Amino acid sequence: MLIRRAAAIPRPDLKYDETIHAIPRDASGKSSSAKERKAGRVPSIVFQAEDGQHGGNKRIISVQSNQVKKLVNHLGHSFFLSRLFDLEIRPEFGSSEVVEKIRVLLRKLHLHHSTDAVLNVTFIRAPSSAWLKVDVPLVFRGDDVSPGLKKGSSLNIIKRTVKFLYPADIIPPFIDVDLSELDVGQKIVAGNLNVHSALKLLRSKDEAVVKIMGAQVSDQRKSK
Template sequence: MWISRSILARSLLHHRHYSQSAAAAVAVAHSFEEAPVTYLEDLPRPDPKYAETILAIPRARSGKNISAKERKQGRVPAILFEQEDGQHGGNKRLISVRTNQIRKLVNHLGRSFFLSRLFDLEVAPEFGGDEVIEKIRVLPRLVHLHSGTDAPLNVTFIRAPSNALLKVDVPLVYRGEDVCPGLRKGSSLNTIRRTVKYLCPADIIPPYIDVDLSELDIGQKLTMGDLKVHPALKLLKSKDEPVCKIMGARVSDQQRRK
């Protein structure tokens, strides 16, 4: 889902009472209309290695049979949401993208990382031609994969202009296991969350968030509020929700018999 900052602020302020997360969305909408935001030096940013333009062609019709024909021709049926309130369906464009390109990106990045990265989407009348109808920056919203082969079956994209705020499930990358005090004592890591949802300005969507385990001892945990992210990102869950915990040390069978 993406929400224009000005539209978001106006719609939420029409309500006399709103949730804390809605109030935070209004605040970020106002603050980032005033000044552009950029990635910070000490936080992850997208790897330019995967800065690829996804190629697409228009698709006139939808339906099970049409989708099956597209896949047989090496294409993935896709949808591009265009309007500001695209999460409710609304205005959408039917397109098709190349199966091999989507499969490569998902395989190289990983599914969760593919869904947290912006891409340029180039729409042309046909694949291989020189004419370009439109070039759009998009965020992949959903990708469905075949359960047996992991082949992409369909993809949903949403426009991501600079003035958009987008809800993104950002992947977590756990680091520091080798020096974690609790793990060195023989305990185990309970990974509770693999992603965390944030409201992100489109220009600074993090490709992932580092989770530092290097100082955790047995029984200690990290919560969503402990994660180090850009101050422009707004957490859409409680900051007290845990993301991981160092469990108690393992007990051997011999120790149990004692």
């Protein structure tokens, strides 16, 4: 993705936090899921492990459609999927009784292809002992002072997220990428990202995530 003077790059809101409310669901399947959606609820599932098979402790639940939609709209799809949430399961929505409180990571979000209605949500449990694969969003900063961008060059954003294996307690909501010293032709690779030392990069450390491209031909002619 090429961006001129990266002014339109989104900035996430770190202060936004919310507990996701849920209720138990007795049955699964297409018919049951359709009834849940008609009632304004989203059929969901909580898995114990990444592959959904080991450790048991699987729960089928429903969450509130309007709450999930609000979170997706506010945070954006990538930031929503990289965020840890507390999930409170209650006998019914509005009840003060908490059946179970779980820390979870969003694993999958299924939206309707034309309306963006939330169809399904998959969570995985995120206890302190867990190591989780996370596509962490990148947030690009310093574009206003980048030497290359000041010369009229373009910012080529190659990756919007980078996959890491993280201990659950230190999963970041995003990774800062500092563009303030990048000049024309320079790039930042995955191995140069400023992240916690405990993480494990799950792609080549030499893979570029962003690069300052050369000035456009029209700009070069003007400078002569």
